[in-house]
Amino acid sequence: MPYNQRVSNDADDSVNASTRYCAVFGHPVRHSASPAMQNAGLRALGLNWRYLAFDVHPDDLRAAIEGARRMGFIGLNLTVPHKLAALEMVDVLDDEARTLGSVNTIVFEALDPSGPWTPVGGLDAPPNREVRSRGLNTDADALVQALKEEFDWESLGGATVLLLGAGGAARAAALRLAREGLAALYLVNRTQGRAAELAAEIAKSCPGTRTILGYPPESVNLVINATSLGLKAEDPLPIDAQWLQTRRPRFVYDMIYRPMETGLLRAARSAGGRAANGAGMLLYQGTRALELWTGRPAPVKVMRAALEKNLYG
Ligand SMILES: NC(=O)c1ccc[n+]([C@@H]2O[C@H](COP(=O)([O-])OP(=O)(O)OC[C@H]3O[C@@H](n4cnc5c(N)ncnc54)[C@H](OP(=O)(O)O)[C@@H]3O)[C@@H](O)[C@H]2O)c1
Structure with a gap:
């Protein structure tokens, strides 16, 4: 042939x-x-x-x-x-x-x-x-495409986003999302120094994006989990449960796709939010x-x- x-x-x-x-x-x-x-x-x-x-x-x-x-x-x-x-x-x-x-x-x-x-x-x-x-x-464009599709968004312009994690996937996501014209990007990571390094990088490559370390005082339009917490059934939530329950973000995306429903997605839904896993990004x-x-x-x-x-x- x-x-x-x-x-x-x-x-x-x-x-x-x-x-x-x-x-x-x-x-x-x-x-x-x-x-x-x-x-x-x-x-x-x-x-x-x-x-x-x-x-x-x-x-x-x-x-x-x-x-x-x-x-x-x-x-x-x-x-x-x-x-x-x-x-x-x-x-x-x-x-x-x-x-x-x-x-x-x-x-x-x-x-x-x-x-x-x-x-x-x-x-x-x-x-x-x-x-x-x-x-x-192709990961970062895939994330943006999956977010738009899962949450019926035309654009992420003007959105406020809380990103959990500062590893490889979070870094690619943050740098790509910064180009979407976000109103603010909040970064939370276990190792704060890595989140600070990422914020500095965004400031350099996308100076127009307001990047803030730590939890937002108010709610945000979107929470993204880019940590590996949730892969195992016994993992704790990757987010401060108190913050989630009181701020009740409308949209929560977990990059993890196996298991189908992570603890974060369950908690987000029970707080009244719309939640999607990372299968669309994959x-x-x-x-x-x-x-x-x-x-x-x-x-x-x-x-x-x-x-x-x-x-x-
Ligand atoms: N859907 C998709 O197509 C897709 C694509 C890529 C990645 N992912 C998923 O995204 C996640 C991250 O992947 P990655 O490549 O970025 O991994 P990575 O570079 O190893 O980063 C892991 C991240 O998780 C945090 N973390 C790990 N263990 C933790 C713990 N016990 N408590 C709190 N934070 C913890 C790390 O924090 P420290 O900085 O403090 O270590 C870091 O922010 C994985 O679950 C992966 O499956 C999905």
């Missing part, structure tokens, strides 16, 4: 010598929902591609990216703990990934005979020239990655259904 030929509906869709590959690298990676979601998307697009998952030790990340490049992979996703380290390991770094300090998607690009660098997934024939890796970040970082690799619109409905089935049965 030619390099990029569509598989007809009744074709044998087993792996063969023309199959091309994408993958997610993580450590651990066993619980990743990305293969289920991405393979459903690839099938729906009729591509003879497969999306795999590899447990790559951090010490081996550079070699694994290089191996994928040399073996003709279309692209990669990177998950915990690789997103920061990969900044130094790609040949070209997208501006957004540099600003956010995190790479979650790699597109392998080849020199098109006509000149420009082109994603290898868009080529009609296997690349026979130089291939390079481009590092991008979905949209994946659909955007697929679009970068294929150059085609992602089959969002199919990918959402596959993701939800994988996550929640």
Whole structure:
């Protein structure tokens, strides 16, 4: 079968010598929902591609990216703990990934005979020239898209937001949200120094955004949990319960998607708020990655259904 030929509906869709590959690298990676979601998307697009998952030790990340490049992979996703380290390991770094300090998607690009660098997934024939890796970040745009969809917002302009956490996901979220024209961004983190560093960074890159450390005296339009508190059933709330009960924020987004309902989401709903988990963000970082690799619109409905089935049965 030619390099990029569509598989007809009744074709044998087993792996063969023309199959091309994408993958997610993580450590651990066993619980990743990305293969289920991405393979459903690839099938729906009729591509003879497969999306795999590899447990790559951090010490081996550079070699694994290089191996994928040399073996003709279309692209990669990177998950915990690789997103920061990969900044130094790609040949070209997208501006957004540099600003956010995190790479979650790699597109392998080849020199098109006509000149420009082109994603290898868009080529009609296997690349026979130089291939390079481009590092991008699709997480932060995915968060904004998920927030708008979950809460029926046209824009986040003018909103007041309380962001819990100052790790990798919180940092990318804060720097991206700051560009949405928020009225104020409140930062709370267990290690206050990290929140202060993040505030200083926002002040530098987005000086128009009012960033304040600590809990807001009044309520806010939106609370986002970007800590890892809530992953385990026994975790305490990532937020001051008293603040939540008295300020009763209208919208609460938890980046955690497994379990489906975290303690924070339960508490937010019982305080009268609208709450959503991080599955939408996971979905949209994946659909955007697929679009970068294929150059085609992602089959969002199919990918959402596959993701939800994988996550929640
Ligand atoms: N939905 C999605 O697509 C998506 C994408 C990315 C991440 N996420 C989720 O976002 C969360 C954060 O990920 P990350 O990559 O930013 O992780 P990270 O860099 O390790 O940051 C972890 C954050 O959680 C805080 N934290 C950890 N343990 C805590 C505890 N016992 N008490 C209070 N705070 C605690 C940390 O505070 P300190 O600074 O004090 O250590 C830090 O702010 C994870 O749950 C991840 O699953 C979801």
